[in-house]
Amino acid sequence: MDTNIDNAPTRPVRIDESQLAIINKKKQINKLEEMRLEQIGFSSTLCTQIDCVIHVLSESIERVKISLILPKLLENPRHLKEVLKGTxxxxxxSMVNDFMRRRDIIVKEKxxxxxxxxxxxxIDYFQRNYSIYQLFPKHLLRTSKSEITKERKLHQxxxxxxxxxASISELRAKLRSQKVTLRWKMAAKEAYIRKYDDDLAYKKWQNNVRIQNEIEKCSRVxxxxxxxxxxxxxxxEKELEKSRSEYEKETKQNLIAEREAxxxxxxxxLQLQSLLKKYDNxxxxxxxxxxxxxxxFNEAKKQFDxxxxxxHAEEAIYNDIVVKREEEERREQQRRIVVFMMNRAARxxxxxxxxxxxxxxxKNKRLKKGKKK
Structure with a gap:
């Protein structure tokens, strides 16, 4: 029989309160790290959004400029052709030429x-290629009151x-300040995390020592x-040998009893066969x-039938006679009843x-007496 106990299973180690506290601290640290990453992502997203807004505003201003000078350019299509040719x-x-050919029809149809x-x-082409206004710098100068008004709008x-x-610059300054503050906070959190890591390592060492002690204790047990x-x-095994000998002894006794039975x-x-033979006889x-x-029985039944x-033949004759007799008696009885009733009524x-x-x-006597009086 194998008596090796090295492969014997050990009991599962139960997690105590200190380990649970360490696990909870780890979760808190992970949560803080996620918050830090979210703040960094938010800051980068905000910068990107600000840059996009600035780009959209710049592009809108350029589109306004080309929209302001476009009517002037269409008033002098020859000059427009000369400037754009070769660029x-x-x-x-070609778009302007096509429009000028149909201009009279448009005016006629109002x-x-x-x-x-x-x-x-x-309009769509010049809006998409708003850099065209740079080829016509003079058209952006003030030449009339309407253009002065437009210029004022542009100035506004x-x-x-x-x-x-300025607002964007202020926001960027605030963002830089927030980044600095965030760095300080993250540095403090990292120091806090390092402290918890040290505590966690110490707790792990303690738990390992405790687990090793439990393993040795379980091994001894x-x-x-x-x-x-x-x-x-x-x-x-001794009891088994004893039981085996007793079983063999009982088996021999049972064999003897079986032969006798x-x-x-x-x-x-044999007795049953003899009885069966007598029964058959x-x-x-x-x-x-x-x-x-x-x-x-069959003969007697035939006679009975x-x-x-x-x-049945005699019974039919008897029934016929009895029925007639009963009918006569009933009529006689009814006649007697009628005679009795008539006599009684007469009486x-x-x-x-x-x-x-x-x-x-x-009554007549009383009437006669009354008349006499």
Missing amino acids: KYEQGV RPPLMDHGMIKI MYRENESLK IRTNHKASLEKQQEL RAEKNKLL SIGEKMRENLRLEDD DFMVFY KIQKYWRKWRKDQRK
């Missing part, structure tokens, strides 16, 4: 320019743009249990007697008649 914006010349597809294409937009730039198990096994069984089988006589009685035929009538005559006589 990368020469495609706009159709607004913005309802014309060609004009919309020209410029001031608003400058104000927006296992060795003790194994020794006790071996002693118990030897004791059980088998002999007794054979004896009883006696049952044959009973069956023959039963057949004879059955023949007698013949008698019943005669009986009643006579009685009432006598009484009525008597009352009439008395």
Whole structure:
């Protein structure tokens, strides 16, 4: 039997409160790290959004400039062709020529320019290529009151743009300040995290020592249990030998008893066969007697059936006579009842008649006496 206990399983180590506290601290540290990364991402996103706003505003100003000088450019299409010819914006010349060919028709139909597809294409092209205004610097100068008004609007937009730039600069300064503050906070948090890491390492060492002690303790217990198990096994083996010898002894006794029982069984089988033979002989006589009685029964039944035929005929005659006699007696009884009722009615009538005559006589006598008076 293998008595090696090196491969014996050890009990699972239970996590105590200190380990739970360390795990919770780790979770808090991870959460702080996630917050730091989110703040850094938010700052970079804010800078990107500010740059996008500045770019959109700059592009809008440029589009406004080209929109302001576009009517002037269309008033002098020849000058426009001369300036754009040979540049990368020469495609706009063909659009302008096409519009100028249809200009008389548009004026004749009194159709607004913005309802014309060609004009919309020209505006869209110049809006997309707003750098064209740089080829016409003189058109941005003030030449009339309307242009002065436009210039004022541009100046107002410029001031608003400058104000927006100042706001953006202020936001950037605040953002830099927040970044510095965030760095200090992150440095403090990192120091805090390092402290917790040291505490965690110390706790791990303590837990490892505790686990090792538990393992040694469990090993000692296992060795003790194994020794006790071996002693118990030897004791059980002795009991097994004793039980085996007793079993063999009982088996021999059972074999002897089985042979005796088998002999007794054979004896009883012989007796049973003898009884069955006697039964077969006696049952044959009973069956023959039963057949004879059955023949007698059939003969008696035949005689009874013949008698019943005669009986039914006589019964029909008897019933006919009895019915007629009962009918005559019933008619005679009804006649007697009628005679009795008639006699009784006659007596009643006579009685009432006598009484009525008597009352009439008395009445007549009273009437006569009254007349005499």
